[in-house]
Amino acid sequence: GRAFNDSFVQKEKEKLSYDLVPMKNGGVGVKVMYMDEEHIFSVEQISAMLLTKLKETAESNLKKPVTDCVISVPSFFTDAERRSLLDAAQIVGLNCLRLMNDMTAVALNYGIYKQDLPAPEEKPRIVVFVDMGHSAFQVSACAFNKSKLKVLGTAFDPFLGGRNFDGKLVDYFCAEIKSKYKLDPKAKVRALLRLYQECEKLKKLMSSNSTDIPLNIECFMNDTDVSGKMNRSQFEELCADLLQRIEMPLLSLMEQTQLKVEDVTAVEIVGGATRIPAVKERIAKFFGKDVSTTLNADEAIARGCALQCAILSPAFKVREFSVTDATPFPISLLWNTEAEDTEGVHEVFSKNHAAPFSKVLTFYRKGPFELEAFYSDPNGVPYPESRIGKYVIQNVAAQKDGEKSKVKVKVRVNTHGIFSVSTASMVEPVKSEESEDVGVETEVESQDQRPIENSSDVMLLHQEEVRKMIFFFSPTQTNEKKGDQPPEAKKPKIKVKNVELPIEANLVWQLGKDLLNMYIETEGKMIMQDKLEKERNDAKNAVEEYVYEFRDKLSGPYEKFVCEKDLQGFSALLTETxxxxxxxxxxxxxxxxxxxxxxxxxxxTPIEMRYQEAEERPKLLEELEYRLQYYATIAGEFRNKDEKYIHIDEMEMMKVEKCVSEVVEWMNNAVSAQAKKSLDQDPAVHSSEIKGKLQELNNVCEPVVTQPKPKVDSPKEENPLNEQSDYKTEDMGDDDKNSEMPQQNGECHPSDQNTISMDLD
Incomplete structure (x- = not known):
């Protein structure tokens, strides 16, 4: 979203190991070698490549395609930068549900899991979030109620981050290496990048250790090893000017939100650079309380985006949580007035205004007119261009009586944080007979209501005010309303209709449709090329893996299974490959x-097959022998009239005996033939044949030998005395022959039942 001649781009260009070049549209291009040819890709395309990789990573882990996403963006990004990032997502084919400000994502990650937030009617809990990452410093104050989050304000230093601390170390060691080793690391970009990497490691070590930490780099330049050392106190002294800059955004935040330090309940820090002890101390000292590290410093923003994506997706059930963001920069509209060729200007969104949000502006015009949107405070925007874009409201015409037409323009800051003139409509009077066929807007106007055109020919209406003033009715509803109104409330009514007007937008830094389509097509081709390249590399790696793996096995487990002549020839082929x-x-x-x-x-493959056969064959033959013995034993017991198998039919058992005999003969022949073969010869009998015989044996014999015995019904015992008796008499043995045990209805001695005398002798 920046031009090549942007001072920020030119400053970054010095630190890069690759070439930046201007594009035809004035944007930033990156010159690279791709498929042995020199190519220039725009920054949007490079961002799209990164998103493609992230998309592939997500898909490989989820095992399903990914189309929807939420992308985080620094809260200080302007409209141009945000639109550029959306273009990058579109190039990949990702549907970006929301561009979410970094600090808002952190706040959502923090608040959605909190069960002890105050009720909506109670005083909100104020939490300040501080994020210092690799390249920027951002802070925000948020008000939390149950299931509700509102961003009160944001502040930032877009040029203060972990890399600035790395840069201090690099400058220090560059000077030391130059004086000590007579080498200039800044003369070679790759050497400088290597020094940056080592200094970053050194910075991390100093965060957890206050003693001297060595810096050693082997073969740094001209095959020379370099070394140095640094401790935490030296590092903090070196970075004193950077540490002083921490307080400025914090002060700005408190001034914007009119908060006092004692109003802040907690201070949550995230971002890798907040691990630097001096950074923590500065933040804690400012707020007069210990900082909190309950959030994952590296993943807090990504987790917040994931939660927002789940909230927006119908596929997930997430607890309700309302998120109200803030507009980082004030936005104004400029237009030409028809009275004296003067310009009218109005700030439509103030700094930290709630977002997303829509407002309606009412103009009185006789023809098309132009609106220009811009940032009200250019000095507070880290972008060289304060303009957002121009919007031409077309097809505006005077009324039939020559009077100015009433034009309603809806302006909006959407969920992405991007400003737009979303709709425009012209209010036209409608004759009574026409109003029956079209949806009309009924407005109540008194005769003395006239627009003030000199000082302000625009009426600014909030959404709530618009709802109160304007109603849309069907004809029946209109009649009902008329009947409901008391006589004194009646005023002259004018029936009108809204005619939608086309809007032509000319935005700062917007990719044209043709260029965007070309980028989409190019990205698709490169994705296919990547797929082909991956397949090619996989095929190459398969050859390399086969060579190394087989050569090791030839001198190991495969050695006995290949003759000396073949071994020498195959080894030579592997070495040649x-x-x-x-x-x-x-x-x-x-x-x-x-x-x-x-x-x-x-x-x-033949060598590998002989080895596998030698491993599997003995086990399978052993299993086959065991099954043969098992079935032969059962057949023998059957011939010996064993009661367990007496129910089996004679003919069925003969089939078992015949099958066992045939398989025994086959196995003996196979074992004999295999015994004549050496290990480096192809086997006489294969494992698959043994498995087949084993399956054949089981199919014939198993159904026969596992036949269940037929059930024999036991004879029912008759009661000669009383067939209707509810109990049975059982022989209890010699000791109980003089006992009577009548049982009826679960009772041992039913008192109200007739007992039966039985002659037990």
Missing amino acids: EGWLYEEGEDEAKQVYVDKLEDLKKLG
């Missing part, structure tokens, strides 16, 4: 590697 891979075969087509692997497998 290895050399080819790193020379002329370094960059071949996928099919070349596939064919090379097939040639290797023609020699390797």
